[in-house]
Amino acid sequence: MASIDEQNVLTLLNREIKPGQSAKVNFNTAKLYTQTTVEVPIIIERSMQPGPVVLITSGIHGDEINGVEIVRQVIAKGINKPAKGTIICIPVVNVFGFLNMQREFPDGRDLNRMFPGSKSGPLASKVAYQFVEEILPIADYCLDFHTGGSSRFNAAQIRIDKSDNELIKLAHIFNAPFIVFSKTIAKSYRKSCMQLGKPVLLFEGGKSSDSNKEIAEIGVQGIQRVLSHLEMLREEFTPFQPKQKSIIIEDSAWMRAKYSGLLHVKIPIGKRVEKGEYIAIITDPYGSFRHKVKSTQSGYIINVNQSPIVYQGDAIFHISKDK
Template sequence: MNTDPLIIAGEEVKPGTRATIQIPVARRYTAGDVALPVRVVHGRKPGPRLFVSAAVHGDEINGVEIIRRLLRQSVLKQMRGALIAVPIVNVYGFIAQTRYLPDRRDLNRCFPGSSKGSLGARLANTFLQEVVEKATHGIDLHTGSMHRSNLPQLRASLAEPGVEELARSFGAPVIIDAELRPGSLRQAVSVLGVPIIVYEAGEALRFDELAIKAGLRGVLSVMRSLDMLPASKSQRRPVEPFVAHGSTWIRAPESGILVSQLTVGARIEKGQRLGAVSDPLGTEETQVVAPTSGVLIGRTNLPLVNEGDALFHVAVFEKLDTAADEVDYFQGVHDPPT
C-alpha cells in the first residue's frame, strides 16, 4: 500500500490519475498487433491494488459487461489504492466467440506460462507479469460453459490466506471450496501469494442481467471490504453466503431429448424428478432423479443430450433450508447504488 506510480507495460500511472494501456501480446499473421486492453484507476490515497479480469475463456462475456459498468461507477472517484481492470484476457477467443485460443488450447490451463512457450503460455506469462504481479488481490470473472447456465457463485480455495474474507465479502449466495487446478490462473495467482476468487454466473455468449448486476455488486462489495471504497448507504442487508458441503453433476441416463422446467436456484430434494430423457417419437422415456438434496447451481440449456452428458449441478449444504432461503433472497436483490 504505497503512493508510488503503477507501471504497466512501461507506462506510468500516477496516483490520482487514470489510464488506458494496451499490453502487447503478439502480432497476427496479417501483420496487425494483438494487445490486452487494460484500464487503470489509481486513487489519490494509498490502498490495495485489485485486479479484476474477464474473458480468460473468450466466449464468457458477462464479466466483460461487469467491468464496463464497474468503470462507469462515480464512486471510483473516492477510491483508495488502485483498480486494474482487464475486461478481455483471451483476446483471440473473444474475437472468434470461442472459449479457446487459435491452437485449441484452454488459456486457463496455460498458467504460469513462459515467454518462450506456446501462444497460450506467452499470453499467460504476460498477464501474470504485467497485471497480477502489480496487484495485492484479484477477482476473475467467468460464466458457465457453452449451453450451460450457472447460478451466481464463487469458486475459491478457502484455506489460502485472505481468500475466505474476499469470498464472503463478495456476497454471492454460494461458495464452492474448490481445489486449485494445475495450470489455472487461480493456482498461479495463489503461488504468488495474491488472494483471488473466481465468480461464475450465467451462460457463455449470453448477457444475463442477474449475473451482471450481482457481479458488479460483488466487486464493489469486495472493494468496500478492502477499504478501497466508502461504506455503502444501502439499507438492504447483504446476502449471507453459504459454503457448499459438496456438489455433484447429475448425468443423462440415456441419449435423447431432455425435457425439464427447472431453473438455477431451485431447491432440490433427494428422489425428486428433475426431468426426463425421451426418444424423438415419445415412445421411450427415462426419468432423471436427484440422488441428493441441495440447490441447483448449474444446468444444461441444450435439450439434445448423449448418455453421460452433465445435466444438472447440485450443491449440497449442511443447512439446506437456510441456504435455499438465502438463494431466494439473493435473486430479489436490487441494483447497486452508483
C-alpha cells in the first residue's frame, strides 16, 4: 500500500520517492495475448516542502481523449511540479481501451463500474482492486476527467454530491461553467473515493473519440485554480479567473427524438433555452420530411447529441430544470 513516512518519503508500488524528486512508476496491470506486459505510467512530482497529495486521473474510459489531453497538458507545461506537497498524474488508466479506442476493457467490462474491484475477479475488476489498494490510499484530493459517451457532447461541468459542502467549495474553486449535482454511481471510481474519505471532483467535458481545445483549456485552468487554492501552484503560473461563476444544476431531464432521421442542431452547447424554443430539426434523407424540435422545458443545454442520424426515442438534448 502507498504511504508517506515520518521523513516525508513516499512509497508507491514498492518505489521510494523522496521530497524534491520526480519519478515515473509503471503500474503493471496484465499482459496482452502476446504475453507483452501492459504498463500504466504514473508520473510523480514532489516538492521539498510537505503538503497535500493530489491524484489527477483520466482515461478510465479508453476512448475519452479530452481528459487524456487535459492531464497531458498539465504534465507538458510543468503545472504538475508543485510548490509544496505531491502531484500524481495518471493520464491513461485504461490503457487496454486506449489502445483500441474503446470505452471498455477487452473483456467488455466498464472499469468505472468495477470499483473497488476484486483480487480474483475478471481483468477490469483486478485492475480496480490494485488501484484502490496500491494507489488511491495516498491521495488527499482526487481530480478525475471524463467526456460524454458515444456522440453526446457534454458542456464542461463538475459533478458532485450536493450533500458534501467541502466538494461544493472545491467545485466553485475549479469554476467550470456548470456544477451538476448528481448521485454517485455504485461501483464507480468516484464511489470508492468517497468510501475512503477522499474528496473527488469529477469533470465531464466534450465527447468520446474527440479532442476539443476549449474543453481542454477549461480543464487545465480548473486544475490550476484548485492547486492555487491548496497553495501548490508555483508562482510562474497564474490561473485565469472567469467573470462568470459556475451555474449550479440541481435537476435535469433528457429530451428524446420523436422521429428517426437526420438531426440538425441549431443551438450551441451551454445555451439557456426557453420552453418551446426552436433548437433542432429532424429530416429524412429525401427532402420530404422536416420536423422542428422545440425545447420541452426552460433551462441550460448541458449535453447535445452530435450524431448526424438519430432514431425515435434517442436522447438528443440534456436540459437543466428550473427550480
